Each structure stands twice: as structure tokens, then as C-alpha cells.
Amino acid sequence: MDEFHSEGGALFCEDVPLSEIAREAGTPVYVYSHAALERAYRGLDEAFSGAGLEHMICYAVKANGNLAILRALSSFGAGADVVSGGELYRVMRAGFDPKKVVFSGVGKTEDELVSGLGERILMFNVESAGELECISRLAVMHGKRARVALRVNPDVEAETHPHIATGHSYAKFGIPLEEAAALARRMEEYRCVDLIGIHQHIGSQLLKTTPYVESVEKTAALVEDLRDAGHDIRYFNIGGGLGIRYHDEETPTPRELVEALRSSLAATGATILCEMGRYIAGNAGVLLTSVLYRKQGGEKTFLVADAGMNDLLRPSLYDAYHEVLPLEDGRGTVHADLVGPVCESGDFLARDRELPDAREGDVLAVMGAGAYGFSMASNYNSRRRPAEVLVRGDRWAVVREREHYADLIKGELIPAFL
Ligand code: LLP
Secondary structure: OEEEEEEEEEEEEEEEEEEHHHHHOOOEEEEEEEEHHHHHHHHHHOOOOHHOOOEEEEEHHHHHHHHHHHHHHHHEEEEEOOHHHHHHHHHHHHHHOOHHEOOOOOOOOOOHHHHHHHOOOOOOEEEEHHHHHHHHHHHHHHHEEEEEEEEOOOOOOOOHHHHHHHHOOOOOOOOEEEHHHHHHHHHHOOEEEHHHHHHHOOOOOOOOOOOHHHHHHHHHHHHHHHHHOOOOEEEOOOOOOOOOOOOOOOOEEEEEEHHHHHHHHHHOOEEEEEEOOOOHHHHHEEEEEEEEEEEEOOOEEEEOOOOOOOOOOOOHHHHHOOEEOOOOOOOOEEEEEOOOOOOOOOEEEEEEEEEEEEOOEEEEEEEEOOOOOOOOOOOOOHOOOEEEEEEOOOEHHHHHHEOOHHHHHHOOOOOOOO
């Protein structure tokens, strides 16, 4: 059963009617399903186990870093992929085992590297010669050992939105494949650093297995080369990127993806890491928003909602499609734009679409908003970021309060010379 489903004409999350949450927690509000998170996580986990591959799933925290979501995932056994000191702080607060934490990102600061060393995380995914040098210097200075993987750029086209493709040679990410071996040779100079893995991530919302297969085949060859050069390469990280269905996309299942990669992965003899974010959280969340006004602009009908681009940026930024459902069935549809209150023409949640024929006061559910929803929300227009709710069976709880006006000016100071 889909965790977001209709029962007697009303939309539910697990056993809770979404109208109850909208009424009691207010809108806009993100609502997450514990069962959906668990199902996605276990589906991935079982795909690797079923293929006989030693593995660890490091959830990409950037997709949704709410502490309750993180706590749930760590309770399932997940590790975490963090990309900032802030994300590292979150996962430690949520109770993750640092031995299951990998630290990615093209621009880690010294402070962030020192925090990672201090927590004794599993490894840093290193993106440049400069970063490797910096890690080495800090490890020596702080008397720590650093474990690293080289993030290589396999130069493949990921066939996704250009903003979220990362594995081609003109992207800022990773070390060109042909330079990785030379960089590994410099490891001798870095006596506090152990090279234990290879990492790649070619893009997000990938709908085909072929780019993965191509890049894994390219990078897996490096594992042998580096072992021959004396490095104990124990981990092979395939990155994240598995796509989900937002509309009518055909997506590979985890099993299909792992099956396509199985022989190349098995041949490495390494523990396989993966860093899925969207696959785990994307369809485990929705954004509930109330229709404030229904207005006519010439030929066009606008449903003006209380959630906007500051709450869910994906439609404005990527022209992303999110399905919009009514909380109660039976009103039919209207050709309209669902727009937000923000003062930008690009502020929309759905444009030129058949939408629920909603009246003022009705609540709509914007589906597939569990990943890169709240985590990309901002305070633009001095709007308070929305509340977040987690549902488990027939229980639900606010897992992040709606922001207060005081939060908007937190840390701001009016200097004495004014
Ligand atoms: N690992 C690395 C190194 C990444 O850069 C990313 C995502 C992931 C893992 C997780 O990818 P996923 O499994 O979620 O596809 N804001 C965009 C997505 C940006 C993804 C950035 N990197 C969106 O809303 O579509």
C-alpha cells in the first residue's frame, strides 16, 4: 500500500487523515511518512544484500536533514553522507555512528575537516589535490589519522537536468580519472592519511542504469591499479542519484540498478557504499498548502497558495513537476497555475496544469516533496519556514515547529553608530 493514499475520498498519510494535520499543525506544513522512509531504505538495502554485496547505505543528508528523519534512518541501520560541518553536527546530534559517516563536498573548510577528524568519521571523499594536502596537514597537526576516498570524475553524461549532473568533465566535481593514480602516488608524503576508497557521483534524479554502468566500469578499473600500487582500497562508493517517479517517469528499481552493476561491483571485492538521498526521502513527504485566493488574470486562473518558492524551490529552480492532489476528492479539475505569495513571477508550485478545482480555504497536497523540499527552503520575503510533521502509523508529531517572527531576526544587530 502506498503510504499516501485515498480512503473514503480523503487523502491519508499512513493511518492519519492529512486534513487533521493541516487543521492542527496549520499550513504550509511538510508531512513525512515513517513507513515510506523505511520501505525505501530497506528496498535499497535488500537489493545489495540480495546480490551478495557487502555494503553500507549512507543517506545523503542534504535531501532532508530533519533530526527525526535522521534518527529514523539511523535506527534502520543507515550511515550518512554529509557535505558540511552543519550536516555533520546534525548527524552526530541524531545519534549516527561516526564510523558510518562519510564527508563529501568540493569545498570543505579547515574547520569542517577538523570536525570530521575529531569525530573520527569513516572517511572524507576528497575532491582535489589541494584538499588532500590540507587534510594531511590537519591530521598531523591534530595527531589524528585521516581515512580518505578519492572522488573521481568519470566523465560520463548522466542524462538529467543540467543543474544536477555532476559526472562530466566540465563539472567542478571530482578528480579527472586519469589524474587519480598520480595523486595516489603522492600519498607516500602524507603519513597520517590512509587511502581506503574510490568515490564517484555522477548526478541526481537518474532514470537509466546505463550512465551508472558506464561510470562504474570506468572507475572500478582504478581499484585494481591503486591496490597494485599498495593502497588498501576497501570501499567503492557509487554515489547517489537513483531517480524517483514524480509524474510518469519510468525509474529503475534498486534491484534493477544493483543487478546492472553487480558484476563490476563484485569484481572490486570492496564494500560498496551508496549515498542515496532522493530515493529514500523523496516520495516519503508531501507539502500541504492552503488556497488563499482564487483569481482570474485574463484567460488564466491562479490558485494563490500559502506556500511559495521559499518553501519548495524545485518547481521554480528546475521547472520540476510535483503532482498536486486535493485532500478531499470530488471537485473535479481546473486548468490553472498554483502560485505562491512571494513577489517573483517565478514563484509557482505548478504551472499550466490540470489542478484540483480548489476553492479558497481548501488544502492541497504537493506530492514528492520529501527530498530537497524543506532542506532548500529559505526565509526569502521574510517568510517563516514551514513546520514539519512525521507520521508513524496512527501517531504523528510536529518534528520542527513553524518558525516564529523572532527566528527571522535571530543574530541580527543594530550597531551603536545608528
Ligand atoms: N552524493 C553526492 C556527492 C551528491 O552531490 C548528492 C546530491 C548525493 C549523493 C545525493 O543524490 P540523490 O540520491 O539525492 O540524487 N536539489 C536538487 C538535487 C541536488 C543533488 C545534489 N547532490 C533537486 O532538488 O533535484
